[in-house]
Amino acid sequence: xxxxxxxxxxxxxxxxxxxxxxxxxxxxxxxxxxxxxxxxxxxxxxxxxxxxxxxxxxxxxxxxxxxxxxxxxxxxxxxxxxxxxxxxxxxxxxxxxxxxxxxxxxxxxxxxxxxxxxxxxxxxxxxxxxxxxxxxxxxxxxxxxxxxxxxxxxxxxxxxxxxxxxxxxxxxxxxxxxxxxxxxxxxxxxxxxxxxxxxxxxxxxxxxxxxxxxxxxxxxxxxxxxxxxxxxxxxxxxxxxxxxxxxxxxxxxxxxxxxxxxxxxxxxxxxxxxxxxxxxxxxxxxxxxxxxxxxxxxxxxxxxxxxxxxxxxxxxxxxxxxxxxxxxxxxxxxxxxxxxxxxxxxxxxxxxxxxxxxxxxxxxxxxxxxxxxxxxxxxxxxxxxxxxxxxxxxxxxxxxxxxxxxxxxxxxxxxxxxxxxxxxx
Amino acid sequence: xxxxxxxxxxxxxxxxxxxxxxxxxxxxxxxxxxxxxxxxxxxxxxxxxxxxxxxxxxxxxxxxxxxxxxxxxxxxxxxxxxxxxxxxxxxxxxxxxxxxxxxxxxxxxxxxxxxxxx
Numbered sequence: 001x002x003x004x005x006x007x008x009x010x011x012x013x014x015x016x017x018x019x020x021x022x023x024x025x026x027x028x029x030x031x032x033x034x035x036x037x038x039x040x041x042x043x044x045x046x047x048x049x050x051x052x053x054x055x056x057x058x059x060x061x062x063x064x065x066x067x068x069x070x071x072x073x074x075x076x077x078x079x080x081x082x083x084x085x086x087x088x089x090x091x092x093x094x095x096x097x098x099x100x101x102x103x104x105x106x107x108x109x110x111x112x113x114x115x116x117x118x119x120x121x122x123x124x125x126x127x128x129x130x131x132x133x134x135x136x137x138x139x140x141x142x143x144x145x146x147x148x149x150x151x152x153x154x155x156x157x158x159x160x161x162x163x164x165x166x167x168x169x170x171x172x173x174x175x176x177x178x179x180x181x182x183x184x185x186x187x188x189x190x191x192x193x194x195x196x197x198x199x200x201x202x203x204x205x206x207x208x209x210x211x212x213x214x215x216x217x218x219x220x221x222x223x224x225x226x227x228x229x230x231x232x233x234x235x236x237x238x239x240x241x242x243x244x245x246x247x248x249x250x251x252x253x254x255x256x257x258x259x260x261x262x263x264x265x266x267x268x269x270x271x272x273x274x275x276x277x278x279x280x281x282x283x284x285x286x287x288x289x290x291x292x293x294x295x296x297x298x299x300x301x302x303x304x305x306x307x308x309x310x311x312x313x314x315x316x317x318x319x320x321x322x323x324x325x326x327x328x329x330x331x332x333x334x335x336x337x338x339x340x341x342x343x344x345x346x347x348x349x350x351x352x353x354x355x356x357x358x359x360x361x362x363x364x365x366x367x368x369x370x371x372x373x374x375x376x377x378x379x380x381x382x383x384x385x386x387x388x389x390x391x392x393x394x395x396x397x398x399x400x401x402x403x404x405x406x407x408x409x410x411x412x413x414x415x416x417x418x419x420x421x422x423x424x425x
Numbered sequence: 426x427x428x429x430x431x432x433x434x435x436x437x438x439x440x441x442x443x444x445x446x447x448x449x450x451x452x453x454x455x456x457x458x459x460x461x462x463x464x465x466x467x468x469x470x471x472x473x474x475x476x477x478x479x480x481x482x483x484x485x486x487x488x489x490x491x492x493x494x495x496x497x498x499x500x501x502x503x504x505x506x507x508x509x510x511x512x513x514x515x516x517x518x519x520x521x522x523x524x525x526x527x528x529x530x531x532x533x534x535x536x537x538x539x540x541x542x543x
C-alpha cells in the first residue's frame with residue numbers, strides 16, 4: 001500500500017514539475033514565469049522527495065530527504081524574493097500591468113527599459129542599423145564641429161555627455177602637493193571648480209596596533225601639506241573646495257558618483273598617507289587606489305606628478321568607454337600630445353572617425369601594424385608605449401592593486417613604463 | 426489492473442518518471458536559451474536545480490543507491506547560494522548601467538526643454 005501511495009505521490013510531483021516548466025515557457029513576463037517556477041516547482045520537487053522517502057523507507061534516506069525538503073522550503077521563498085526584487089529593479093517588463101497598476105511604482109526606482117536593451121545601446125560596435133538611426137536622431141547636434149557630426153558619420157557624439165563640470169582631486173601621500181598643482185592647472189585651464197579630497201582610511205587605522213597614535217601620525221602628516229593645497233586657489237585663481245573625510249577612503253575619493261566629475265588620482269599610494277605603521281591585524285598592506293576608478297562612473301586620470309609632452313597611446317577595443325575617454329582627451333587637451341597612437345583592432349569606419357577627430361584636434365595619428373601583438377605580461381607592446389606620456393585604457397590591469405607580489409601595476413601596461421593613465425569604466 | 430501488477434512494474438514506472446523530468450529539463454533549457462531578459466534566464470537556472478533535485482531523488486530509487494539523496498541535498502544548498510548571487514549580480518548591474526545612462530536622460534530632458542522654448 002505504501003508503495004502505491006509513494007508511486008502516486010511521485011507521479012503527482014513530476015506532473016507539477018512538468019506544469020511548472022510549461023508555465024516557465026508560456027507565461028508572458030519574468031514575474032509570471034517566476035510564479036510558475038518557484039511555486040509549482042517547489043511543490044513538484046518536494047512531492048518527488050516525499051515519494052522517494054516513502055519508497056526507500058529506510059532511516060538514512062528519510063533523514064536526508066527530509067533535510068533536503070526542509071531546506072528547499074526554507075530557502076526558495078527567500079531566493080525567489082531576492083530574484084524578483086532584482087528583476088524588478090533591472091526594469092524587467094511587466095506584461096499586462098500598466099504604470100498606474102504597478103504598486104511599487106514610486107517605492108522602488110527602476111529604469112524605464114530593461115537593462116538588456118540599454119546594454120545594446122552601449123555597444124557601439126555591435127550596434128544595429130536601427131539603433132544607430134535611433135541614437136543619431138536623439139543626440140542634439142551642437143555647434144561643435146569636432147565631435148557633433150552624428151548625422152554624417154553615424155557615430156555618437158559624446159561631447160555633451162563627457163564635458164566635465166568639476167575636477168575632483170584625491171590627495172594621497174607625499175606626491176599630493178605636486179599633483180594637486182597639476183589638477184588645479186587643469187581646472188584653471190578649463191575654468192572648472194576644483195574639489196580636493198583628503199581621505200583617511202579608518203580601516204587601515206583600526207588594523208594598526210595603536211590606532212590613536214596612527215591617526216595622530218596621519219593627521220600630522222596631512223596637516224603639513226594642507227596649507228599647500230589651500231594656497232593653490234590664490235596662486236592659480238581657481239576655486240578650491242577642501243574636503244577632509246575619515247572613513248571608507250575609496251568611497252570618499254570616488255565621490256558621490258557623478259559622471260561629470262573628472263577624477264584625478266596619483267599613480268601610487270593609499271589613504272594611509274605613507275605613515276608606514278605596520279598592520280598586524282590585516283593580511284596585506286592597505287591598497288585601494290585602483291578600485292576607485294571603478295567606483296567612479298566618470299573619467300579617472302591616474303596622473304604622475306610632472307606633466308610631460310609626448311605621444312599618447314590608446315588601447316582601442318571599440319567600446320563606449322574608450323570612445324568617451326578618447327574624446328575627453330582630444331577635446332580637453334589633457335596632454336600636449338605630439339602624436340596619437342592607436343593599438344588594437346580598428347575597423348575601417350572607426351579608423352576614419354578617429355582620423356577625423358585627431359585631425360580636428362591637430363594631432364597626428366598612427367595606427368599600429370595589425371601584426372603587432374602585446375607581450376604576454378603586458379597590455380601594450382613596448383614600441384607603442386616606450387616614450388608615451390599617457391595611455392588611454394578600456395580597463396585597468398588586474399588585479400586592482402598598485403603592487404602585486406612586488407610588481408608595480410604600470411609594469412603590466414608595459415614593463416618599466418611610467419606615465420598618466422586615463423580610464424573611464 | 427491489480428495493485429500487485431502495478432507494483433511489479435514500479436521500477437519501470439520510476440524510469441518513466443526520470444524520462445518525464447528529462448523532458449522538463451529540455452523545456453527549461455529552451456527558456457534559458459531564449460531569455461530574453463537576465464531575470465528569465467536566472468529563473469530558468471533556478472528551475473533547473475529544482476528539477477535536478479527531483480531527478481537525483483528518482484535516480485536514488487532506480488539505481489538503489491541512497492548516496493544520490495546526498496547529492497540532492499547538496500544541490501538544494503548550492504541552488505540557494507547561486508540564486509542569491511545572481512540576484513546580487515543583477516542589482517549591481519542595474520546600478521552600473523543606471524549611472525551610464527543618467528546623462529542620456531538629462532539630454533532628453535534638455536532637448537524637451539529646448540523644444541518647448543522654441
